[in-house]
Amino acid sequence: MEIIDTSAPIAVKDAKDVFETKSSFFDKMKTKIFPATHHTPAIKPYVFNxxxxxxxxLWAAAANLPADFFGAEMKRNMYVYGPTGCGKTRMAQAFAARTGRSLFRVQCSKETTLSDLFGSWKLCGKDQGMTWVYGKVCQWAMQANSILLLDEWDQVPADVAMGLNGILDGAPIHLDQTGEIIQIAQGCMIMATGNxxxxxxAGGQGGSAAIYKGTQKMNIANQDRFNVMFETYLSEEQEIALLVNLTKAPLLSAKAMASLAAKVxxxxxxxxEDAGAGGMAFQFTITTRNVLNWAMNFNLLTQMGKxxxxxxIEALRMTVLDFAQKDEASAILATWSTIMGTPQTS
Ligand SMILES: Nc1ncnc2c1ncn2[C@@H]1O[C@H](COP(=O)(O)OP(=O)(O)OP(=O)(O)O)[C@@H](O)[C@H]1O
Ligand SMILES: [Mg+2]
Structure with a gap:
């Protein structure tokens, strides 16, 4: 495996410029930029809160501290949870892209095994026999200042998750199959996400997890090794700006769409868990992913002559609304009519 030297930054830039934030809190902060590799994601639009x-x-700074900076060891792992489509995966990619870090993403599920994470013997070509192929965890560990993204970590069975406690503590990886010992390179960080x-x-206030099929209760010792972050949908104002910038939506359309998304x-x-207090609780939501797609489908439909x-309405139905139960869909369409100030048509 060819490894580019990413142990030292190639630049130190103003955090405000790197993350395109207007918040004055970041005025004096600097951010290290590392040499990009083919594992560094491309920069795509992302609004950081x-x-x-x-x-x-802070998480990145802790990962770069000398081991003896404090007497105690700092956690280098971050667990990000929040509702579907709010931008968790995109946040990890955006952070890696802007700081030049390599990102090794593992799409986890209840079928995920330790071999998926660390590696396995594979038959490579008929004359070459079995070759050891490193999993994403080993690839990450060998690339300095990179990020391991354990996406949908709350789907992973607890006994598999426990198999990662060593690397969550920063301990070297012992590959029993090959006898190799891999030291985790300097500055490597881990992010896990879940709903x-x-x-x-499922929510900051204790929303029901029952709607997220397959999610597991994390082992408390595994969870204890993470810092935590709750990520949720953008504010209505931020979403309006995103719609205008990324989907060519006219301002008035963007306002109406963001308003419906916020109400749903x-x-x-x-x-x-208190959703629907005084009204009806929905199993259904309009994610950031879907509000953007609604606007883009709307744009193309009007160009087609609708x-x-x-x-x-057709764009909303096609993007997501036809997944909703009938009573939820009617309630959402009624709300849309109120926003538009028109009588309900369908
Ligand atoms: N803050 C943001 N700035 C820009 N785009 C965003 C933002 N949040 C979400 N998006 C958009 O929403 C899409 C969905 O985001 P993402 O896939 O990261 O959601 P997620 O929280 O990981 O969802 P899931 O729980 O379903 O995996 C992104 O591809 C992006 O287009
Ligand atoms: Mg995701």
Whole structure:
């Protein structure tokens, strides 16, 4: 495996420019930029919120501290949880992209095994016999200042997750199959994501996890090794700006779409157990992913010749609304009519 030297930064830049934030909290902060490799993601638009960006910068700073900086060891792992489509995976990619770090992403599931993570023997070509192929965890450990992204970590069975406790503590990897010992390179960091807080709850206020199929209760000792961050949907204002910038939506359309998304989320049980207080709780939500897709489908439908009012509804149905139960869909369409100030048509 060819490894580019990423042990030293190639630049130190103002955090405000690197992360394109307007918050004055970051005025005096500097960020190290590392040499990019073919594992460094491309930069894509992402809006960081101040709290989470602060935690990301602290997390990265801790990973670069000399081992004896404090008497005690700092956690170098971050668990990010929050509702579907709010930008957790995108946040890890955005942070890696902007700081030049390599990102090794493992898409976890209840079938994930330790061989998927660390590596396995594979038959490579008929004359070459069996070759050891490193898993993402080993590739990450060999690349200085890189990020291991354990995506959907709350799907992984607890006994598999426990097999990672050593590397979560920064201990070298012992590969019994090859006899190799891999030291975790300097500055390496781990982020895990999930839809639940790992204790069977899905929202900051304790929303129901039952809607996220397959999620497991994390072993408490495994969870204890992570710092934690709750990520949620953007504010209505931020989402309007995103819609205008990324989907060519006119300002008035963007405002109406972001308003509907905010109203639906307020009733979404996966975000907040008190959802629907005084009204109905939804199993259904409009994610950031979907609000953006609604706007792009709307744009193309109007170009195809659909009337604007119909195009809004058809694009919403096609993007996500036809997944909803009938009563939820009617309630959402009624809310949309109120936002648009028109009588309900379908
Ligand atoms: N803060 C943001 N800035 C820009 N785009 C965003 C932001 N948050 C979400 N998005 C958009 O929403 C899409 C979905 O985000 P992402 O896949 O990261 O969600 P997720 O929280 O990981 O969802 P899941 O729990 O379903 O895996 C992204 O591809 C991006 O287009
Ligand atoms: Mg994700």
């Amino acid at each position: 101040e709290t989470n960006l602060t935690r990301l910068i 639940t807080n790992g204790r069977g709850s 989320r307020a009733n979404f049980i996966g975000l907040n 009337k604007v009012e119909e195009a809004y």
